């Protein structure tokens with residue numbers, strides 16, 4: 001006969017295991033319904049950040065040819081004396097017996113930026129890196145032959161650069177005085193990726209021709225230096241995730257068309273939708289589109305930028321960043337339509353440099369649009385600020401900074 005107590009014990013034991021089982025069941029249920037989808041979501045998100053939905057490197061004839069051209073190129077060369085990764089050449093500047101003054105552009109902006117940095121003692125003139133000019137073979141890494149041939153016609157160059165008088169000049173003169181300086185700047189942008197990889201950052205004092213794509217120029221842009229730079233980097237560093245941060249006032253339709261649907265490139269473009277180029281097709285290929293209307297002022301602009309950089313950080317983990325730092329967002333620029341102060345430009349640049357430098361992502365900056373007489377001063381001041389804030393180091397050296 002069992003005592004009432006022992007009876008109790010027998011009754012209690014199964015009850016406890018049962019309730020533990022129930023607890024486990026409901027925990028598992030909770031986990032499956034609420035927690036696991038979240039974990040799964042984070043996993044997918046994480047994997048997608050680090051993968052380039054790459055149907056990567058299709059070994060087509062065109063791709064093989066492209067690789068051969070990049071392998072043969074002289075644009076990537078090794079630095080043999082201590083340098084600062086600031087890239088410039090006196091061949092950048094367009095001097096044309098004064099004809100360049102017919103354009104609303106300060107076409108010696110690049111020389112003046114360099115001049116301010118040197119004359120005010122921030123940079124030693126021997127520490128600047130001089131690039132080579134991009135050859136036709138280099139350009140063919142992205143451009144079509146038909147497009148390059150079209151530049152043999154001065155009328156086409158006049159339309160692309162928006163300098164009508166060029167149309168009546170012999171092509172050899174146009175090539176020497178206009179196309180050659182642009183090609184030199186292209187060489188600078190391509191080299192900048194190599195220096196950025198070695199030293200953490202690089203600034204091409206020129207470049208940023210973001211309206212030109214493989215088969216089409218426009219808006220003062222004759223060569224697609226950003227697309228070229230990225231293809232060289234893909235191949236030379238075997239990387240597959242590049243972010244373009246395009247903060248010129250205009251939409252960067254050139255690189256957008258060149259990387260349309262290419263999961264390896266994440267494009268953040270912040271631009272005024274009310275001005276050139278109104279390229280609605282290219283807009284479909286912007287991963288993060290931030291439209292800033294005519295009249296936007298500094299505070300609003302910088303808030304939008306903070307937000308955009310946060311979203312970019314959460315969605316893509318780049319191995320290289322190309323920063324198109326046009327200064328035509330400045331208040332008073334005849335083309336940009338925005339009202340950003342010079343100090344706002346410095347703060348903008350600082351935000352982008354912080355974004356890249358804090359996470360050790362190599363950063364290439366190109367200066368792009370903005371050709372008011374004051375633009376060169378603003379770019380130089382911003383570079384000085386970056387140095388003061390220790391985001392860049394302007395003392396010459398070989399190694400990583």
Ligand SMILES: *[C@@H]1O[C@H](CO)[C@@H](O)[C@H](O)[C@H]1NC(C)=O
Nearest residue numbers: 136148149150151152153175
């Ligand atoms: C265009 O000019 C370049 C450089 O002079 C030359 O190599 C090329 O053959 C020319 N193309 C055409 C179609 O004339």
Ligand SMILES: CC(=O)N[C@H]1CO[C@H](CO)[C@@H](O)[C@@H]1O
Nearest residue numbers: 343344346347381382384385
């Ligand atoms: C944002 C910022 O620090 N701006 C400074 C950049 O440098 C100039 C000149 O040295 C200063 O006047 C700005 O305040």
Ligand SMILES: [Zn+2]
Nearest residue numbers: 248249250369
């Ligand atoms: Zn612009």
